[in-house]
Amino acid sequence: MPFRSPLRRASLLAAAGLALVTLASCADPQSEKPDVGKATDQKLPTVKTDPEVARLVPAAFKAKKKLVFATAGPNAPIVFYKGDNKTLTGYTIDLGNALGDAMGLNIEWKNISFDSVLPGLAAGRYDGAMSSFSIEHERLSSADFVSYYLSGGGFLIKKGSGIKVNAFEDLCGYRVSVKKGVSQVEALAEASRDCRARGEKPIKSLQFPESNAVVLALQSGRADVAVNDKPQMLYAAQQSHGELCVSSVYQTSHSIAGIAIQKGSPLAKPLQAAVDSLLKSGAYEQISDIWGANVTKKGTALSEEYQKVAAPWGVGPDGRVVRSRIFTDPKQIKPGHAYYYQPLNKGCA
The missing domain is CATH 3.40.190.10 (Periplasmic binding protein-like II)
Incomplete structure (x- = not known):
């Protein structure tokens, strides 16, 4: 179905919910005070180094034994602070650390403003970035991406x-x-x-x-x-x-989220392999479900129309990522913003 306007309505998904976990504080909306709350008490999966993934990691990163990743919080439940207002937690942190474990590397997190992430990455200040970045046509001119979840x-x-x-x-x-x-x-x-x-x-x-x-x-x-x-x-x-x-x-039309890396970065294949390794082991789904980052409940189906949009991104018919993809060419994502709306929540207003 063609979209003549990016604001044209289209019913998309069966109703879906997310099990979400922490408690946000109230503060002056102008302040940049971090979300103060309780991180999930659900047990995270243990992730060991995957030899097939580690084999793909460039020697320079193996020597450093770490990757420096930028993120942008507070942005609960994706990334925010624990009660000490210093320690980062959330979906991005837990999944990113698990990816590092699969590669045999530690992840060092740098929390910066959202609009500074991609410029900092392009300038070489970070090895990668995870911050709910949708893989947009325009962004692919300045960064490559490795897909890992479907948002909205x-x-x-x-x-x-x-x-x-x-x-x-x-x-x-x-x-x-x-x-x-x-x-x-x-x-x-x-x-x-x-x-x-x-x-x-x-x-x-x-x-x-x-x-x-x-x-x-x-x-x-x-x-x-x-x-x-x-x-x-x-x-x-x-x-x-x-x-x-x-x-x-x-x-x-660009709800697939990705790990941002520099154009031509040798980290694309090891990161893709790390995501796929977590998918295969079940660790990806455990972490995503703990933080409510899976876009649909298991068994819920995307509409046939949106399945056609999302399938090339490695997204299954229920909205869950089944394989990671590497995005390097703006042609892989259509320009503009086509929106697919779910029905109005009648009990809300």
């Missing part, structure tokens, strides 16, 4: 607010909080232009440096709607004790 987005509102948002085009006249530097910023700008063209009020986009502040803006009444990646929005609703609700979720 969601709209968060205060439960009972009367706001019915199922797509970006429904946001005319609303104040919308969003994380700086992500693809939703562009979607909001385009939707706002469409609002004006239809004679409706534009969208007021409120950009914040991290996901916690995006949610806190909604809780404090500064925003009417929050938009972010699906795991973060479901996490926030789960931990709000009924105050917040995910009005709708969606997938895009």
Whole structure:
């Protein structure tokens, strides 16, 4: 089915949920205070060095015995701080460390601002980056990617607010909080232009440096709607004790997330092999389920339409990654942003 507008609606997935785990704190939405909460107490799988994976690791990295990875938190449940406000935890950290274990390497994490990650990677300050990066057409001109999970987005509102948002085009006249530097910023700008063209009020986009502040803006009444990646929005609703609700979720034409590496990096094949090793051993699924990063519950099917979009990315019919892919060419991902919306959550507004 062709998409003449990136904001055109299309029902995509059977309803899906995520089991999410930690407790976020409240703070001034303008602050950059990290998410303070309790990390998962579920036991992580033990991952040993996979000889076939280690064989692919370049000698220079074997000699250093480590990789330096950039990430961008707080961004619960993907990456955030433990109660000491110093130690990083979350899906990205646990999965990244497991990938390192499979390669026989340690991962040294550098927590920086989201919009500084790819420039820092291109400048050679990091060996790789894991920070919920969707593999977009535009990003492939400056970085290569190794795929590892399927994400998506969601709209968060205060439960009972009367706001019915199922797509970006429904946001005319609303104040919308969003994380700086992500693809939703562009979607909001385009939707706002469409609002004006239809004679409706534009969208007021409120950009914040991290996901916690995006949610806190909604809780404090500064925003009417929050938009972010699906795991973060479901996490926030789960931990709000009924105050917040995910009005709708969606997938895009670039919802596959990847580990970013420099163009032509020799780490592409060992990282791909490490992801596949964790998939084969079951460690990948255990870690993903602990943090609610799998886009669907096991057994839930993607629509036939979206299966055709996601299958070349190594995504199975239930939305779970079954094999890793290496992305180096912008032609591997269609330009623009086509959105596939799930039905409105009628009990939310």
